[in-house]
Amino acid sequence: MAKRLQYRRLLCLVLLLGTAFAGLGYRLVDLQVLRHVELRAMAQLNTQREILLEPRRGDILDARGNQLATSVFVKTVAADPVLLGDCQAKVARVIAPLLELNEGELYNRLLPRTRVNDKGQTVTNRYVVLKRKVAVETWEKITEAMGRLTFTTNEVKLSPKSFGQFCRDLRAKAVFTDPINDQKRVYPNTNLAAHVLGFVGMDERDVNGTKILETTGKDGIESTLNSKLAGVRGWRMTETDSKQRELVALRDQDVEARDGLNVVLTIDSVIQNMLETALAGAMKEHTPISISGIAVRPRTGEILALATLPTFDPNNPGSASPDARRNRVISDLIEPGSTFKIVVVSGALNDSVVTLNDQFDCENGAFSFAGRVLHDHERYGVLSVERIITKSSNIGAAKIGIKLGPDRLFNHICDFGFGQRTGIPLPGEVRGISYAPKDWSKVTIAQIPMGHGICVTRLQMTMAMCAIANNGALMRPMLVDRLEDREGRTVVKYAPQKVRNVITPQAAGLMRTALKTVVTSEGTAAKAALENYSVAGKTGTAQKVENGQYVKGKYISSFIGFFPADNPELCISIVMDEPKNGYYGGLTAAPVFKEVAERAGNYLNIRPDLKDFQPSTSATIAAAPDRPIRTVAARPLNHQ
Amino acid sequence: MARNRKYQPAGIRFGPALKAVLLCLLFAGSGVGYVWQKTQIYELGKQIRQRELHLVELRESNKKLSNRLAELRSPLKLEQRARELNLGLVQAQPAQIWRLTEPADPTVSRPAAISQLAARQTAGPRMR
Numbered sequence: 121m122a123k124r125l126q127y128r129r130l131l132c133l134v135l136l137l138g139t140a141f142a143g144l145g146y147r148l149v150d151l152q153v154l155r156h157v158e159l160r161a162m163a164q165l166n167t168q169r170e171i172l173l174e175p176r177r178g179d180i181l182d183a184r185g186n187q188l189a190t191s192v193f194v195k196t197v198a199a200d201p202v203l204l205g206d207c208q209a210k211v212a213r214v215i216a217p218l219l220e221l222n223e224g225e226l227y228n229r230l231l232p233r234t235r236v237n238d239k240g241q242t243v244t245n246r247y248v249v250l251k252r253k254v255a256v257e258t259w260e261k262i263t264e265a266m267g268r269l270t271f272t273t274n275e276v277k278l279s280p281k282s283f284g285q286f287c288r289d290l291r292a293k294a295v296f297t298d299p300i301n302d303q304k305r306v307y308p309n310t311n312l313a314a315h316v317l318g319f320v321g322m323d324e325r326d327v328n329g330t331k332i333l334e335t336t337g338k339d340g341i342e343s344t345l346n347s348k349l350a351g352v353r354g355w356r357m358t359e360t361d362s363k364q365r366e367l368v369a370l371r372d373q374d375v376e377a378r379d380g381l382n383v384v385l386t387i388d389s390v391i392q393n394m395l396e397t398a399l400a401g402a403m404k405e406h407t408p409i410s411i412s413g414i415a416v417r418p419r420t421g422e423i424l425a426l427a428t429l430p431t432f433d434p435n436n437p438g439s440a441s442p443d444a445r446r447n448r449v450i451s452d453l454i455e456p457g458s459t460f461k462i463v464v465v466s467g468a469l470n471d472s473v474v475t476l477n478d479q480f481d482c483e484n485g486a487f488s489f490a491g492r493v494l495h496d497h498e499r500y501g502v503l504s505v506e507r508i509i510t511k512s513s514n515i516g517a518a519k520i521g522i523k524l525g526p527d528r529l530f531n532h533i534c535d536f537g538f539g540q541r542t543g544i545p546l547p548g549e550v551r552g553i554s555y556a557p558k559d560w561s562k563v564t565i566a567q568i569p570m571g572h573g574i575c576v577t578r579l580q581m582t583m584a585m586c587a588i589a590n591n592g593a594l595m596r597p598m599l600v601d602r603l604e605d606r607e608g609r610t611v612v613k614y615a616p617q618k619v620r621n622v623i624t625p626q627a628a629g630l631m632r633t634a635l636k637t638v639v640t641s642e643g644t645a646a647k648a649a650l651e652n653y654s655v656a657g658k659t660g661t662a663q664k665v666e667n668g669q670y671v672k673g674k675y676i677s678s679f680i681g682f683f684p685a686d687n688p689e690l691c692i693s694i695v696m697d698e699p700k701n702g703y704y705g706g707l708t709a710a711p712v713f714k715e716v717a718e719r720a721g722n723y724l725n726i727r728p729d730l731k732d733f734q735p736s737t738s739a740t741i742a743a744a745p746d747r748p749i750r751t752v753a754a755r756p757l758n759h760q
Numbered sequence: 761m762a763r764n765r766k767y768q769p770a771g772i773r774f775g776p777a778l779k780a781v782l783l784c785l786l787f788a789g790s791g792v793g794y795v796w797q798k799t800q801i802y803e804l805g806k807q808i809r810q811r812e813l814h815l816v817e818l819r820e821s822n823k824k825l826s827n828r829l830a831e832l833r834s835p836l837k838l839e840q841r842a843r844e845l846n847l848g849l850v851q852a853q854p855a856q857i858w859r860l861t862e863p864a865d866p867t868v869s870r871p872a873a874i875s876q877l878a879a880r881q882t883a884g885p886r887m888r
Contacts, residue, residue: 176823187830193820256820308831368805390835652854719851728854 457662657681
C-alpha cells in the first residue's frame with residue numbers, strides 16, 4: 121500500500137516536473153525559434169551600434185601649394201532638457217557666452233517640450249540642437265564649465281541620493297555633442313578667388329534611416345568637383361556595454377572613411393591678389409557696376425587669376441547679394457565692341473582676303489550701309505588693315521567683314537569658340553549668342569566686325585585673344601592642374617587641351633604685328649604699354665543695350681592684351697561695366713592691364729624682350745616715402 | 761586470491777588522487793585562463809580604442825599645425841605683414857635681375873664662366 125502511494129507521489133512529481141520542463145522547453149523554442157528574428161533585433165538594438173565615420177573634405181590649393189580652402193572638424197552641441205531639471209537658467213548663463221548665443225534664447229531652447237507620439241503617449245523632447253559648427257576648443261571649454269557647475273539642495277529638491285545622481289548626469293550628460301563630426305569650411309584668404317572657389321552649404325541626407333547634414337559644394341570649384349572633394353564616408357558596426365563604451369573585440373565591420381582629394385588649381389594666389397588689388401583700385405577710381413579680370417597663360421590655357429568685383433566672402437556667402445556671388449566672367453553676356461575686331465581681321469588674314477598693307481577707305485567717319493550710318497570715333501580717311509586695328513576703325517573693320525563675307529565670318533566666329541561653352545570647370549557658364557547668317561539682317565555683316573550684334577562672355581573673348589597669342593591654337597581654359605591625396609601624391613594630372621587651330625601661325629603672326637601697334641602712341645591703348653615688355657592687345661568700348669536700344673553714356677570698356685608680344689607668356693583681360701570718369705577702354709581698362717602686367721611679369725620672372733632693355737648694375741627703384749629701400753640681403757643677420 | 765577490504769592497506773593511493781587534482785587544476789586553469797583571456801581582450805580593446813582616439817587627436821593636431829603653417833607661409837599674409845612692419849621690402853625689378861646663361865661653348869668650363877661673370881661684376885658698379 122505504502123509502495124503504491126510512493127509510486128503515485130513519484131508519478132505526480134514526474135508529471136509536475138515534466139510539465140514544467142515542457143513549459144520551459146516551449147518557452148525556449150518560442151524565444152529561440154518562433155520569436156528569434158524579433159528578439160534578435162531587440163537585443164541588437166540594445167548593444168549593436170553603427171558608427172558613421174566622416175571623411176575630411178579635401179583642400180583647395182593654388183598652383184604653388186598655398187591653401188585656398190580647407191576643412192576643420194567641428195561639433196554640433198545639443199542638450200537633453202530632461203536631465204536639466206529646473207536648472208536651465210544656470211546652464212544657459214554658463215554656456216551662452218561660450219556659444220556666443222543670447223542667454224534668453226538659449227534658456228528657451230533648454231526648456232523641456234512635450235508632444236504626443238504615434239502611440240498616443242506624451243513624451244518630453246530629449247534632444248535639442250544648441251549650436252552647429254562649434255570649434256573643438258569651444259566644446260572643451262563648455263565641458264570644463266559644465267563640470268564646474270555646482271548646485272545646492274535648495275535649487276534641486278531631491279533626496280540626497282537622487283541629488284548626487286542628478287548632478288552627475290547634468291554635468292556629464294545634459295549637454296553633449298552629436299556623435300558624427302561636422303565640418304566647417306574655412307577660406308583663409310577670405311574673398312581671394314571667391315568666384316573660382318565658390319562656397320559650400322549643408323544638405324540633409326538619409327543614411328540607413330538616419331538623417332544627417334552633410335557639407336556640399338554649392339558654387340565654383342566646390343560644386344564642380346564636389347564628388348572628388350567630399351570623400352567617401354566609412355562605417356563601423358560594433359557593440360557597446362551598458363555604459364555605452366565600445367567593445368572593440370566585438371567589432372564586426374570596420375571600414376575607414378576615405379578622405380576627399382585635394383584639388384590643386386592653376387590659380388596663383390599672388391597673381392590673383394595682384395589682379396584683385398588692381399581691380400579694387402580701378403573700382404574706386406571709375407566706380408563701374410562691375411569690373412572683371414582674367415590672367416591666362418596662352419600656350420596652355422592655364423588660368424592664373426580670375427576675379428570679378430563686387431565679390432563676396434565664401435566664409436559667409438549669405439551676407440553678400442546674389443549679384444556679388446555671380447561669376448560675371450562666365451555667366452554674363454556682353455557685346456564685346458572693338459575687341460571683336462581681332463576675330464574678323466584674323467579671319468580675313470587667314471583666308472588671304474586681305475593683307476596688313478591693304479587699304480580701306482574709312483569714309484571720314486561716316487559710312488552708310490543697308491540704311492544705317494556707321495560711325496568712327498574719329499574721322500579717318502584711307503587706312504591700311506594694320507592702321508584699322510591701331511586706330512580701331514569701325515568702318516574699316518566693317519568693310520573687312522563685308523569683304524570676308526557672312527559665311528566665312530560666321531565660320532571664324534564659331535572656330536574661335538563663340539556660341540559654345542569654353543569648358544571651364546565652373547558652374548553657370550553660358551554659350552553666348554551668335555546667330556547663323558540666315559538669321560542676319562542686312563546690316564549685321566557690318567555690325568559684327570565692330571563687336572555688336574553678337575553676345576559673348578568675357579572668358580570667350582579672352583580665350584580668342586589667347587588663340588592669336590598662341591599661333592592660332594585655341595586652348596581649353598584650364599583651372600584644375602591636378603588632384604592629390606592627403607599625402608600629396610598625384611592621383612590625376614590634367615594636361616592642357618587644344619580645342620582646334622583657328623587660324624594659321626602666319627595669320628596669327630600678322631595679327632600680333634597689328635596688335636602691337638595698338639599700345640603705341642598712335643594706338644588706342646598707349647596707357648597699356650610696358651617699360652620692359654612688348655605688348656599686343658586690343659581695346660573695346662561698346663555701348664550698352666537696354667530694352668533693345670543702345671544707351672548713350674553707358675559702356676562696356678575693355679582691354680585684352682598679352683606680353684611679350686612675340687613670345688607670349690601671359691594674356692590679361694580687363695572689362696569694366698559702366699565706368700565713370702572716362703569710358704574708353706584705352707583710358708579705363710588699359711592702365712589696369714599695365715598695373716597687373718608689370719607686377720605679374722616681374723613676379724613670374726618673365727624675360728624682358730624690349731631691345732633697349734639692359735639689366736642695369738645700379739638699379740634705381742622708387743623708394744618708399746618714409747624709409748630707404750633695402751634688399752633682403754642688406755638686412756643685418758643678427759637682429760639686436 | 762581476493763583479499764578482504766578489511767585487510768587492504770590503509771595508505772592513500774596517490775595515483776588517482778594526483779589525477780583528480782590535476783584534472784581539477786586543468787579545469788580551474790582553463791576557467792581562469794578563459795577569464796584572463798577575456799579580460800585581456802577587453803583591456804586590449806580599451807587600449808586600441810584609446811590609441812585610436814589618440815591617433816585621431818594627433819591627426820587633428822597635425823592638420824591644425826599644417827593649417828597654421830600654411831597661413832603663416834601664405835604670400836598674402838607675408839606681404840601684409842611686411843607692409844605692417846614697414847620694412848621697405850619691394851619686389852625685385854627686371855633691371856635688378858641678372859640672368860645667368862649656360863656657356864654656349866661646351867669646352868668652356870663652368871668655373872671659368874663664373875669667374876668671367878665675377879670679373880664683369882667687379883668691373884661695373886656694385887648691385888645694391
